[in-house]
Amino acid sequence: MAKVATRxxxxxxxxxxxxxxxxxxxxxxxxxxSDPYGIPLAEWETFDEPYKITFRDYVQSQREKDVGAYSVKSAIARTEFYRKASPGWKSLLQLHFGAVSFTEYGSVSAFARMSRFARAPGMRNMANFGSLDEIRHAQIQMYFAYEFIGESRAFDWAQKAVRTNNWVVISERHCFDDIEHTRDVISAAIMTNFSFEQAFTNLQFVALSADAKKYGDYSFATMLQTIQSDEARHAQIGEPLIEIMLRNGRKAEAQKLIDISFWRIWKQFSVLSGVSMDYYTPLEQRELSFKEFVKEFVGNQFLRNIQALGLEKPWYWDEYFLPDIDVYHHAQQIGIYLYRATEWWDVIAGVSPAERQWLESKYPGWNDTFGQVWDVITENILAGRLERTEPKLLPMMCNMVGFELTGVPGKKWDVRDCQVDYEGRRYHFGHPVDKWIFEQEPKRYKNHMGFIDRIVRGIVPAGPDGVFDYMNMGEADRGNCGENFAWAESYRRAAE
Structure with missing residues (x-):
């Protein structure tokens, strides 16, 4: 009997x-x-997913991906590869698996809510596949991470992170709870599937996979490729929703969803990917600087996508976003290194003389700004004053992003503390855009307690180990300098 064509x-x-x-x-x-915008059901039934797939084809495709990824993993002696890997690549892997695995797991329920509450049948169908995707993404990354558990306890954080109050995890959780889990499914899908997956994760996995392949980490590269192909599919859920919103007079609401989510995700992406690309990836394996990558793949392509749909670029694009590409992750890298004991991965400085030369070539003026801070850190290490490389004071953190308030060092010093007083509490923000987001929905954000808020209010136990106990970090979990400060010795040798 002849088969009926899928179409x-x-x-x-x-x-x-x-x-x-x-x-x-x-x-x-x-x-x-389901729909706080009051759009007629007939409109939702026009939802037409660009990427159509049947369950039979889906299962076959996913099986082939898994067979390929696990076969490469089995064929390569990964433990020996890890032992021989550069300290920077080890740091990248430790950071990635701890920071990404639990966000993949959290996305399972985000897609499940779309499957249940979406009015558009096509959206429910695609969201079902999305939930299955995210289950696979979480499982494969946890599995690949645990291969190295005998080498470093940092890889335990692939599963452990979600159950801790580590300050990095709190920051991620606040961001993704906001865009994925605490809004109606239409808003969540536009913020997650369009801003997050189309603008950032889809392209992030492409770039990271390319770096991994160039470095020779074929197992990690193959794993990332199997994830990226899924992201490319369900990243398209957001476009039909935006088209429906615009047809029904909801352009302003769709624009605000994009403006909020793009900035929130950008801050997370800048720290995770910016530090990994510009500081942790070995110099000879770097394809592009983080700035070049963002401007080409995130800036240009995302801008074309939103304008093709009939939306405008976010209001802060030229004044705040483009300048932020040059500076934010550099400032955060300094804080990450100084507060390394509070992180689960072994931090790399990434500022040897050769690396500084590369950073200056990609970010003109780096030596006269961020380089001045590293000069002081280097001087203290060479003089044996390691205690001066671990601050004793609490940093001021942004109530929206959850990272330190930072600026550009040197003559361009411009650290910001944008304040809002609301219902008897003062909120601090590191950027006018973060302040703007809070002001759009203060009731949504007012009860959030950042990490420093928890210390000040006595939620974090007192005592020398109180912070670490609260973060569920025993001594073995605490990060160190991944090179044991050997990077600073290159400056002593250069001076001899």
Missing amino acids: DWYDIARDTNWTPTYVAEDEMFPPQF
Whole structure:
């Protein structure tokens, strides 16, 4: 018997809307979860996913991806590779698995909520696949991470991070709870599937996979490629939603969702990927600087996408976003290195003479700004004053981002503390855009306690180990200089 072509039955099979008779429409799809914008059901039924796939094809495709990734992993002696890897690549792997695995796991429920509450049958169908994708992404990354557990306890954080109150984890959790888990499914999908996955993760995995392949870490590269192909598929859920919003007079709401989510995700992406690309990736394996990567793949491509849909570039694009590409991750790298004991990975400075020369070539003026801070750090290490490389004072942290308030050192010093007084509490923000986001929905953000807030209010136990106990970090979990300060010795040798 001849098979019916997929195109002849696909739309019928996924058109699963019906008129309920035992409950009211609003009980089946509560507006606060499904659609607070009041868009007619007939409009939602026009949702047309660009990437169409059947369950049979999905299972076959995912099986082939897993067979390929696990086969490469089995064929390569990964433990021996890790032992021989550069300190910077070890740091990159430790940071990646601890920071990314639990966000993949959290995305499972984000897609599941879309599957349950979305009014568009095509969206529900694609979200179902999205949940399955994220389960696989979490599992494969945890599995690959645990291969190195005998080499470093940092890889335990692939599973442990989500159950801790580490300050980095608190920052990530606040961001992704905001865009993925605490909004209606339409808003969450636009913020997650468009701003997050189309603008950042899809391209991030491409770039990181290329660096991994060039470095010779074929197992890690293959794993990332299997994830990226999934991200490329369900990243497209957001575009049809934006088109529907615009057709129904909701351009301003769609624009605000993009403006908020792009900036929130940018801050996380800048620290995770910026530090990994410009400081942790070995110099000879760097394809592009982080700035070059962002301007080409995130800036240009994302800008074309939103403008093609009929939206405007975020209001802060030229004044704040583009300048931020040059500076934010450099400032955060200094804080990451100085507060290394509070992180689960072994931090790399990435500022040897050759690396500084590269940084100056990619970021003109780096030596006269961020380089001045590293000069002081280097001087203290060479003089044996290691205690001066571990600050004793608490840093001021942004109430939106959860990272330190930073500026540009040297003559361009411009650290900001943008303040908002709301209901008897003062909130501090590191940037006017962070302040603007808070002001859009202060009731949404007002109860959040950043890490320093928790210390000041006595939530974190007192005593020398109180901070580490609160973060569930025993001595073995605490980060060190991944090179044991050997990088600074290159300056002593250069001076001889």
